[in-house]
Amino acid sequence: MANLNHLLLFILFLLLSLLGKQSMADDVVVRAGIVLDLNSTKGEMAKSYILMAVSDFYAVNSNYRTRLSLFIRDSKGDVIGAACAALDLMKNENVHAIIGPQRSTEAKFVAKLGEKAHVPILSFSATSPFLSPNHNPFFIQTTQDDSAQVKALATLIQAYGWREVITINEGTDYGNDLILCLIDAFQEVDVRLPYRSVISPSPKDSDILEELNKLKAMQTRIFLVHMCASLASKFFVLVKNSGMMSEGYAWIMTQGLSSSLDTIDSKVLDSMQGVLGIRPYIQISKGLEDFERRWKTNLTSGKTNYKTFGLNLFGLQAYDSIWALAMAVEKAKIENSSFSKQNASESKVDLAAIGVSEIGLRLLNTIASTRFQGLSGDFYLVKGQLKASTFEIFNVIGQTKRIIGYWNTKKGLSKEVDDICTIAHSKSKDNLKQPVWPGDTTNQPKKLRIGVPARDGFNEFIKVKWCPRTNKPNISGFSIDVFLAVLDMLPFPLPHEFVPYVTKNGQSAGTYDELLYQIKLKKLDAVVGDTTIVANRSLYVDFTLPYSESGVSMVVLMKDNEKKNIWIFLKPLSWELWLAIGAASIFTGLVTWVLEHHVNTKFRGPPDQQIGTIFLFSFATLTSSYREKVVNNLSRFVLIIWAFMVLILTQSYTASLASMLTVQQLKPEFVDVKEIKRNDYFVGYHNDSFVRELLIKQLNIDESKLKPYRTPEEYDEALSNGTHNGGVAAIFDEIPYIKLFLSKYGSRYAMVGPIYKTDGFGFAFPRGSPLVSYISRAVLNVTEDTDKMTGIMRKYFETQTTCVDGSAEISTDSPSLGVYSFGGLFIIAVVASMFSLLIHVVRFLHFHWPTSNIVPPEGSFWLKLIELVKHFDQKDQCSYPFRKNESSLYPKISPDGFGASASIDDKQKHSRTSSEGADNVATDDDDEIL
Structure with missing residues (x-):
C-alpha cells in the first residue's frame, strides 16, 4: 500500500513537470541587453540589482506570458566600448531593449544606435540634461537628470x-553639462560664479594640489563639487591635506556624487566631515525594507562581490528599470519578438548590418506610459524622463549622512518631508536643521570679512576699541550702525565679521585707498566706514549708493570786524532807493502845497517861505513831525497813502540795519581759495583721505603748503594759530567732517567757499559683486526712513547743529534794498497824488474859468492862463477857514450897502490887509475844505 502511494505521487509530480515545461515552452521570450562597466564598483553593484530585479519580478508575476532574457556586456568604461557592446547586442543578439550604459558620454552614442535600430535605451545613471528624449526619441532616462537639482x-x-x-567639476560632458544649467539657476537668485575649476578625469595628485592652492588664495570659500565618486575619493583626501576642510569653508556635493557615497571608502568619508549633499529622497516602504534585508543577506552569503552594505540610488533605479521593462513587455502583448535584418554581415560592428526591431516602437510607447511604485519611489515618466521628486539635504558626520532638511518645488525648504507648517517656496535656513560645518563647528562658514578703518579722530563715524581681556576689537560708530540697519533690510542673512585695518601694534595700516585695495587683493570681502565714493577708487571696487551728504568744502577762522563802516546807516537801502524816496518826498510836498496853497494860510507867504515850507513839509512827513496842518480832504488822502508808504520803508530800513549791525560783527579771514593761493598760505586737510589729491590736482595748491591733521582738536589748534604761527589759513575736508567739527567749535569757525562735488560715503565691495545691488536698495530704504536715520544721528551727533553754506551766512556784502522791492508802493503813492491833484484842478477850473472881465474875451489863451494863475495865488475867500477868519476882522455890511460895488482900490486894500493879517489868523481848528 505504501509503495502504491509513492508511485501515485511520482506520477503526479511527473505530470506537473510536463505541464510546467509545456507552459514555459508557450512563454514569449523578449531579449534585452545590459551594458555596464563591470570593472567599476557602480557597474558591479548595478549588475547585482538587475539580476535580483528579474528574479523578484517573475517570482511575483509568475503568471505572465512574457519573459525577459538578459544579455550582459562590458563597456570597459569608455564610449567606444559601450558602442561596440550595444552594437553587438543589437546585431548578434537581436535585443529589443538595452539597460544602460552608465555614463552620459556613453549614452549619447548608444542612444543614436537605438534610434537607428528602433531599440529603446533605458539609462538609470546617465544624468546629463542634454540627453533629451526630444533629440533622442528612443532614449529613456529612468533617473532624474541633473537639471532637476539646480533649483x-x-x-x-x-x-x-x-x-x-x-x-569644481570633472572635465567631462557629465561635469560640464550641469555647470551650464547652474549658471542660469544661480543668475535667477543673484549668486555669482567668480571662478570655475575643472579637474581632469584622471589627474595627478600634483595637478589637484596646484588647483587647490589656487582656490585657497581666492576670496570665496564656498565650493560646489560635481564629479564622479572615483575622482571625488582622491580629491577630498587632498582637500583635507591642504587644510581646506577646516572652519571657514563650505563644501556642497551634487546629486550624482551624493548618491554614490555608499561606494566610497570610509577613509575618504573621514576627509569629508561637514560636507553638505543633496540627493533624491527615497521613501521607506515595506518592499524596500524587505529588499534591503535580502540584499544584505546576499552580501554576507557571498553571492555577490559587492562589499558595501548600504542601498544605492542608482542600483534601486536599475532595479526599477528592469521592472518597468518587464511590465511593458507584458502590457504590449508581444506574440513574436522578431528583428528584421536589412543587410547581412558577419562583422559584429557593422553599422549597416543593424536590423530593426519590429516591436521596438510599441515597446517604447508602452514603457513611456508605465507607472508603478518602485523601490526608488514613484516610477513616472514625463516626456521620456523620470519626474522630479523631493530632494533630501544631508550633512556628512562620521560615517553617516545626517538629514538636515528637504526641498521640493512646492514647499521649498523644510525640516521634515511632510512638514505642513512650512510656507510655500521657503528659502530660509531656519527651515533646515543646524549642520556641522568643516572644522567641527556650527558657525556658518564664509562670513564676509569686512575691513574697517582704524584711526584717531572723528570717532563718531568709526571707533575701534580693543578689549584688554580678549584682545578682540569692539567696533562702533555712525557708519557701523547704518550698515547694520542696512543688513536688517536685506531679504537674506549676511554673516560677517569686522576686521580693523591695523598693524600688529594696533596702529592704522595705511590710507583709505590702501584699505580699499585690499578688496582687489582678495584679502577683504568689503569695506565699511567713512569711505568716500570717488572715481579712481571705482577702478578696483564697486560702491553702493551713498548714505551721507556729499562734497568737500573749506573751513576758516572767524574774526571780529574791527573796521566799522561809518556810512553803514546808508547801506540798508540802495542809492537808487534813497533817490527815489527823496524824489517821492518832494513830489508829495509839492502836491500838498498845490492842494493847500489857496485855502491854508500855513502854505502862503513870500515865495522863499513857500519853497521852504514845501521842502520842510516833504521831509518832515518821513518822521511824522510836521507842524503844518492840512485842511483839504484831498491833501489828507495823499498824506495817508504817503504815511503808509513811509511806515513800510522805515520798518524795512530798521530791520536791514539791525541785521547788518549784528551779523557783521564776525567775518571770515578768507572766503576764497584764490586769496590763499595768492598769498602762499598753508592749507590743512584730513590725513589719509583723498582730499590731498583734490587739493593738488584740482585746486593746484603747492604740495609743500599742505599739512595733514587727524582730529577736530588738531583742526582747532591749527586754525587758531594761523598760517604765520605754525598753523594753517584754512582746512579742506568733507562736509560730514566739517559739520561735526563746527558742532564743537562752530562759534569760532565757518564753512565758506564753493562745495567741490563728491558722492558721499558708501560701502565698498568687489567689482561685479551681486551684493552691491541688494545693499544699495537697502541703503535707499534706510536713508529714506527719517525716524531711523534721525535716531542714528542723534546717537553720535547729538550736539550737532545745522550748518549751511558759510558764504551765505557770514557775507560782509549783504544786499541793499532796492527800488524794485518797493515799486508797488511808489506806484500807489504817485497814482493817489495824481488823482487828488486832478480832482483839485478840475474843481478849480470849474469855479474860475473863464477868467474875470479884466481880460477881454477875445484875449489870448496865455493871458487867460496868467490871469488863472493869479487867481490860484490869491486866497479863496469862499473857503470856510477864510470866511471864518474874516468875519472876525470886518463889520457886518448894512442892508443899505448890500449889493454896492467896491472900488478896485478898496478891493486891493482889503486884499493887502487880509494878506498882511494872515499870520494873525488862528488855523488850529478842524475846518475842512474840499
Missing part, C-alpha cells in the same frame, strides 16, 4: 546668504 542647489545657497560660489 534645489540654488535655494540652498540662497538660504545661507552666500552670494558667490566656486564650482
Whole structure:
C-alpha cells in the first residue's frame, strides 16, 4: 500500500513537470541587453540589482506570458566600448531593449544606435540634461537628470546668504553639462560664479594640489563639487591635506556624487566631515525594507562581490528599470519578438548590418506610459524622463549622512518631508536643521570679512576699541550702525565679521585707498566706514549708493570786524532807493502845497517861505513831525497813502540795519581759495583721505603748503594759530567732517567757499559683486526712513547743529534794498497824488474859468492862463477857514450897502490887509475844505 502511494505521487509530480515545461515552452521570450562597466564598483553593484530585479519580478508575476532574457556586456568604461557592446547586442543578439550604459558620454552614442535600430535605451545613471528624449526619441532616462537639482542647489545657497560660489567639476560632458544649467539657476537668485575649476578625469595628485592652492588664495570659500565618486575619493583626501576642510569653508556635493557615497571608502568619508549633499529622497516602504534585508543577506552569503552594505540610488533605479521593462513587455502583448535584418554581415560592428526591431516602437510607447511604485519611489515618466521628486539635504558626520532638511518645488525648504507648517517656496535656513560645518563647528562658514578703518579722530563715524581681556576689537560708530540697519533690510542673512585695518601694534595700516585695495587683493570681502565714493577708487571696487551728504568744502577762522563802516546807516537801502524816496518826498510836498496853497494860510507867504515850507513839509512827513496842518480832504488822502508808504520803508530800513549791525560783527579771514593761493598760505586737510589729491590736482595748491591733521582738536589748534604761527589759513575736508567739527567749535569757525562735488560715503565691495545691488536698495530704504536715520544721528551727533553754506551766512556784502522791492508802493503813492491833484484842478477850473472881465474875451489863451494863475495865488475867500477868519476882522455890511460895488482900490486894500493879517489868523481848528 505504501509503495502504491509513492508511485501515485511520482506520477503526479511527473505530470506537473510536463505541464510546467509545456507552459514555459508557450512563454514569449523578449531579449534585452545590459551594458555596464563591470570593472567599476557602480557597474558591479548595478549588475547585482538587475539580476535580483528579474528574479523578484517573475517570482511575483509568475503568471505572465512574457519573459525577459538578459544579455550582459562590458563597456570597459569608455564610449567606444559601450558602442561596440550595444552594437553587438543589437546585431548578434537581436535585443529589443538595452539597460544602460552608465555614463552620459556613453549614452549619447548608444542612444543614436537605438534610434537607428528602433531599440529603446533605458539609462538609470546617465544624468546629463542634454540627453533629451526630444533629440533622442528612443532614449529613456529612468533617473532624474541633473537639471532637476539646480533649483534645489540654488535655494540652498540662497538660504545661507552666500552670494558667490566656486564650482569644481570633472572635465567631462557629465561635469560640464550641469555647470551650464547652474549658471542660469544661480543668475535667477543673484549668486555669482567668480571662478570655475575643472579637474581632469584622471589627474595627478600634483595637478589637484596646484588647483587647490589656487582656490585657497581666492576670496570665496564656498565650493560646489560635481564629479564622479572615483575622482571625488582622491580629491577630498587632498582637500583635507591642504587644510581646506577646516572652519571657514563650505563644501556642497551634487546629486550624482551624493548618491554614490555608499561606494566610497570610509577613509575618504573621514576627509569629508561637514560636507553638505543633496540627493533624491527615497521613501521607506515595506518592499524596500524587505529588499534591503535580502540584499544584505546576499552580501554576507557571498553571492555577490559587492562589499558595501548600504542601498544605492542608482542600483534601486536599475532595479526599477528592469521592472518597468518587464511590465511593458507584458502590457504590449508581444506574440513574436522578431528583428528584421536589412543587410547581412558577419562583422559584429557593422553599422549597416543593424536590423530593426519590429516591436521596438510599441515597446517604447508602452514603457513611456508605465507607472508603478518602485523601490526608488514613484516610477513616472514625463516626456521620456523620470519626474522630479523631493530632494533630501544631508550633512556628512562620521560615517553617516545626517538629514538636515528637504526641498521640493512646492514647499521649498523644510525640516521634515511632510512638514505642513512650512510656507510655500521657503528659502530660509531656519527651515533646515543646524549642520556641522568643516572644522567641527556650527558657525556658518564664509562670513564676509569686512575691513574697517582704524584711526584717531572723528570717532563718531568709526571707533575701534580693543578689549584688554580678549584682545578682540569692539567696533562702533555712525557708519557701523547704518550698515547694520542696512543688513536688517536685506531679504537674506549676511554673516560677517569686522576686521580693523591695523598693524600688529594696533596702529592704522595705511590710507583709505590702501584699505580699499585690499578688496582687489582678495584679502577683504568689503569695506565699511567713512569711505568716500570717488572715481579712481571705482577702478578696483564697486560702491553702493551713498548714505551721507556729499562734497568737500573749506573751513576758516572767524574774526571780529574791527573796521566799522561809518556810512553803514546808508547801506540798508540802495542809492537808487534813497533817490527815489527823496524824489517821492518832494513830489508829495509839492502836491500838498498845490492842494493847500489857496485855502491854508500855513502854505502862503513870500515865495522863499513857500519853497521852504514845501521842502520842510516833504521831509518832515518821513518822521511824522510836521507842524503844518492840512485842511483839504484831498491833501489828507495823499498824506495817508504817503504815511503808509513811509511806515513800510522805515520798518524795512530798521530791520536791514539791525541785521547788518549784528551779523557783521564776525567775518571770515578768507572766503576764497584764490586769496590763499595768492598769498602762499598753508592749507590743512584730513590725513589719509583723498582730499590731498583734490587739493593738488584740482585746486593746484603747492604740495609743500599742505599739512595733514587727524582730529577736530588738531583742526582747532591749527586754525587758531594761523598760517604765520605754525598753523594753517584754512582746512579742506568733507562736509560730514566739517559739520561735526563746527558742532564743537562752530562759534569760532565757518564753512565758506564753493562745495567741490563728491558722492558721499558708501560701502565698498568687489567689482561685479551681486551684493552691491541688494545693499544699495537697502541703503535707499534706510536713508529714506527719517525716524531711523534721525535716531542714528542723534546717537553720535547729538550736539550737532545745522550748518549751511558759510558764504551765505557770514557775507560782509549783504544786499541793499532796492527800488524794485518797493515799486508797488511808489506806484500807489504817485497814482493817489495824481488823482487828488486832478480832482483839485478840475474843481478849480470849474469855479474860475473863464477868467474875470479884466481880460477881454477875445484875449489870448496865455493871458487867460496868467490871469488863472493869479487867481490860484490869491486866497479863496469862499473857503470856510477864510470866511471864518474874516468875519472876525470886518463889520457886518448894512442892508443899505448890500449889493454896492467896491472900488478896485478898496478891493486891493482889503486884499493887502487880509494878506498882511494872515499870520494873525488862528488855523488850529478842524475846518475842512474840499
